[in-house]
Amino acid sequence: MTSALGSAPTGRDSRRARPIPTRAHRFRWARAAGTGWLYVLPALVMYAVFVLRPLALTLQYSLYNWNGIGVARWVGLENYLTVFTDSDLLKIIGNAIVLIVFFSFIPVALGLLVASMVRRITTGAFGTVVRTILFLPQVIPLVAAGIAWSWLLSSNGLINQVLRALGLGVVARAWLGDFDTALPAVGVIGAWVLLGLCTILLVTGMSKIDPALYEAARLDGAGPVREFLAVTLPSLRQEIGVCLTVTIIAALASFDIVYISTSGGPGLQTTVPGLEIYRLAFSQRQVGLASALAVVLMLLVLACVLPIQRLSRGEKP
Amino acid sequence: MLLASLLAVGLTATACSAPGEDRSSTQKSDAAVKTELGTDPITLEMYAETGFPLAKALADEFSKQHSNVKFNIREDQFTVIVENAPRVMASDNSPDIIRLPTMADLVKDDLLKNLDPYFTAYGWDKFPASQLMQLRVGENTRGSGSLYGMGLGYSVTGVFYNKKLAAQIGMTQPPATVAEFEDLLAKAKTGGVQPIMQFNKNTAGINFPHQALQNQFGDPTQVADWIFQKPGATFDTPAALKATQTIQKWAQAGYFPKDANALDYAGMVGEFQKGNGLFMFNGDWESANLDKAMPGNVGFFLFPTESPGGKHVAMSAPNTFGVSAKAKNPDAAAYFLNWVHTNAKAREISVTVGGSSPGGPSDLPVPSAAPNTVLAETLKASQQLGAENGAVDFTANATGGIFAAAITPEMQKLIAGQQTPEGYVKAVQAEYQKELSR
Numbered sequence: 232m233t234s235a236l237g238s239a240p241t242g243r244d245s246r247r248a249r250p251i252p253t254r255a256h257r258f259r260w261a262r263a264a265g266t267g268w269l270y271v272l273p274a275l276v277m278y279a280v281f282v283l284r285p286l287a288l289t290l291q292y293s294l295y296n297w298n299g300i301g302v303a304r305w306v307g308l309e310n311y312l313t314v315f316t317d318s319d320l321l322k323i324i325g326n327a328i329v330l331i332v333f334f335s336f337i338p339v340a341l342g343l344l345v346a347s348m349v350r351r352i353t354t355g356a357f358g359t360v361v362r363t364i365l366f367l368p369q370v371i372p373l374v375a376a377g378i379a380w381s382w383l384l385s386s387n388g389l390i391n392q393v394l395r396a397l398g399l400g401v402v403a404r405a406w407l408g409d410f411d412t413a414l415p416a417v418g419v420i421g422a423w424v425l426l427g428l429c430t431i432l433l434v435t436g437m438s439k440i441d442p443a444l445y446e447a448a449r450l451d452g453a454g455p456v457r458e459f460l461a462v463t464l465p466s467l468r469q470e471i472g473v474c475l476t477v478t479i480i481a482a483l484a485s486f487d488i489v490y491i492s493t494s495g496g497p498g499l500q501t502t503v504p505g506l507e508i509y510r511l512a513f514s515q516r517q518v519g520l521a522s523a524l525a526v527v528l529m530l531l532v533l534a535c536v537l538p539i540q541r542l543s544r545g546e547k548p
Numbered sequence: 549m550l551l552a553s554l555l556a557v558g559l560t561a562t563a564c565s566a567p568g569e570d571r572s573s574t575q576k577s578d579a580a581v582k583t584e585l586g587t588d589p590i591t592l593e594m595y596a597e598t599g600f601p602l603a604k605a606l607a608d609e610f611s612k613q614h615s616n617v618k619f620n621i622r623e624d625q626f627t628v629i630v631e632n633a634p635r636v637m638a639s640d641n642s643p644d645i646i647r648l649p650t651m652a653d654l655v656k657d658d659l660l661k662n663l664d665p666y667f668t669a670y671g672w673d674k675f676p677a678s679q680l681m682q683l684r685v686g687e688n689t690r691g692s693g694s695l696y697g698m699g700l701g702y703s704v705t706g707v708f709y710n711k712k713l714a715a716q717i718g719m720t721q722p723p724a725t726v727a728e729f730e731d732l733l734a735k736a737k738t739g740g741v742q743p744i745m746q747f748n749k750n751t752a753g754i755n756f757p758h759q760a761l762q763n764q765f766g767d768p769t770q771v772a773d774w775i776f777q778k779p780g781a782t783f784d785t786p787a788a789l790k791a792t793q794t795i796q797k798w799a800q801a802g803y804f805p806k807d808a809n810a811l812d813y814a815g816m817v818g819e820f821q822k823g824n825g826l827f828m829f830n831g832d833w834e835s836a837n838l839d840k841a842m843p844g845n846v847g848f849f850l851f852p853t854e855s856p857g858g859k860h861v862a863m864s865a866p867n868t869f870g871v872s873a874k875a876k877n878p879d880a881a882a883y884f885l886n887w888v889h890t891n892a893k894a895r896e897i898s899v900t901v902g903g904s905s906p907g908g909p910s911d912l913p914v915p916s917a918a919p920n921t922v923l924a925e926t927l928k929a930s931q932q933l934g935a936e937n938g939a940v941d942f943t944a945n946a947t948g949g950i951f952a953a954a955i956t957p958e959m960q961k962l963i964a965g966q967q968t969p970e971g972y973v974k975a976v977q978a979e980y981q982k983e984l985s986r
Contacts, residue, residue, distance in 0.1 A: 386807035408810025494750035513631035515949035
């Protein structure tokens with residue numbers, strides 16, 4: 232038996248006050264911890280094989296010039312240099328950043344507005360209907376959403392028909408095929424898809440706010456706007472953080488909607504990194520450059536998302 | 549912390565060797581080949597293009613004639629095959645017969661079987677040499693060298709037209725020159741008819757009319773040399789520039805659909821079938837479909853020459869299939885490819901199902917298509933092109949990435965007025981050089 236640490240009392244009582252790490256205890260703890268690890272092991276193996284290993288391989292490939300089949304040639308950081316100097320690739324990264332406005336800020340802002348309006352009707356059958364309708368875009372596969380919106384936005388699609396009926400025929404155009412409108416049009420599809428998710432998350436967050444806070448605000452003479460700014464918004468900090476995180480990742484890693492609706496065109500107007508990585512790796516067989524772009528995209532996602540995570544948890548950035 | 553350390557372990561584990569394998573030692577000797585099918589049961593693995601029913605129809609007929617041979621057919625869209633082919637062929641489950649994307653890369657990586665021994669054994673030298681030229685790959689160039697594929701049908705492209713709309717604008721016969729063709733475009737435009745229905749989304753369909761013009765404005769050998777990667781060949785030629793200027797002029801005149809950049813292939817065919825367009829640049833693979841959808845109302849002509857009585861030149865390519873270097877039944881696969889070209893029933897299927905000329909030895913008759921069909925017209929055009937020796941491969945096939953990386957985005961910019969004709973030919977050539985230098 233080893234002696235107790237510091238001034239901790241010894242003997243029978245001390246054990247009750249503070250466990251002394253005996254060999255038996257240590258063994259038991261180690262066994263408990265070992266058992267814990269055993270529980271985690273299957274997941275850990277899967278994580279290592281399907282997440283960490285590909286990640287490591289991507290890092291490795293990014294340092295080579297490789298067509299995916301033949302022998303690779305070591306090029307060091309040359310692929311990264313290309314990513315940061317090739318004007319086309321920079322434009323493609325820029326497109327993803329523009330999409331953040333549509334995929335992220337618009338759904339969160341609109342989501343707050345819609346959630347404030349519907350939060351009082353979240354219960355009962357009507358509430359369920361409202362929530363279902365709002366959440367519907369989230370359930371529809373992105374590919375289906377992309378196809379449906381391609382029809383709506385085509386030159387003879389519903390949107391242009393409505394515009395023509397309203398006498399706004401001059402505005403009508405092939406929204407997804409026009410150099411000026413293609414990227415915003417893709418953004419609108421993304422905003423539509425993500426609005427439901429944000430609204431539902433925010434409505435759920437609002438339902439957890441203590442009604443007493445609103446009562447207090449009202450007693451202090453706050454109107455609906457002041458009430459929203461002073462009570463609702465600060466209370467939703469975490470939910471807004473989750474919304475921003477999910478939607479920013481969706482914007483930066485977007486693929487399906489773009490692939491279906493425009494295939495990255497016209498020109499490179501709507502090409503995003505996700506699409507370009509796929510094209511570089513599989514069509515153009517530049518696995519090294521594709522991997523370097525993938526690593527840069529991952530870092531970009533982390534750079535955007537980590538500060539939001541810290542801010543929304545209430546820690547100082 | 550855990551993530552970082554695991555990542556470090558992963559990196560060390562993977563950083564030991566460069567990715568990829570040296571396959572040059574894996575190629576087997578091609579010396580002994582059999583031209584007998586035998587009676588042992590064989591299952592041929594085939595990787596074919598979906599929406600292209602010819603391969604399946606031929607396989608079924610082959611199994612009917614040779615009961616010991618079964619086919620296991622996997623189908624994908626052509627673009628998916630382009631992306632998958634190298635990895636599928638490098639795997640242990642490589643198919644025996646595969647629809648090929650651009651071949652040069654596959655040959656370089658030793659993934660395709662050299663068919664020269666079969667060429668000799670089956671006497672394919674009786675085929676017109678030009679028929680198999682596009683399927684030859686030599687040292688760093690296509691168009692000559694060893695044979696690496698055969699065609700399941702040999703396609704020809706040209707211009708389909710809507711007969712009713714043609715009559716409406718006073719077109720009584722196919723145009724004989726490019727100038728006449730342009731007159732018809734102008735007449736259609738003023739007559740309120742969409743002159744050309746052409747797609748330009750995801751893959752540049754306007755490259756069809758572009759190359760049709762390019763073939764006429766200069767020496768088509770120049771175009772072929774560029775596609776076959778002959779040293780010193782360039783896209784930046786007066787012919788290509790003039791073709792690009794013409795395309796831009798047509799775009800500005802509204803001869804292409806306003807939303808061409810948002811229109812895909814299926815959309816184009818659908819619109820043409822609805823009667824929304826006088827002309828459509830396309831290939832004979834669509835003939836059978838058009839005969840069904842708008843019977844009696846479609847005509848076809850080879851793109852006219854620049855001056856009257858000139859030689860026709862058209863994009864024409866075999867629907868290429870090759871034998872994988874890792875094929876388990878290469879002899880049976882080659883037997884099938886030979887049968888496709890020489891068996892009477894197979895040749896008939898090539899015409900009726902594939903809509904294309906069956907190729908093969910010049911002395912074998914070409915099965916006829918039903919009269920008054922566009923299929924009969926495309927078949928006639930194919931024979932005319934063969935007689936004039938005017939087949940040229942597609943510029944889109946020059947390198948693995950040229951279509952996706954340069955031609956498509958730059959063509960989209962060109963017709964939207966975001967790129968100049970000079971800029972277009974330079975951009976395509978720059979991407980070509982970039983890919984060849986890799």
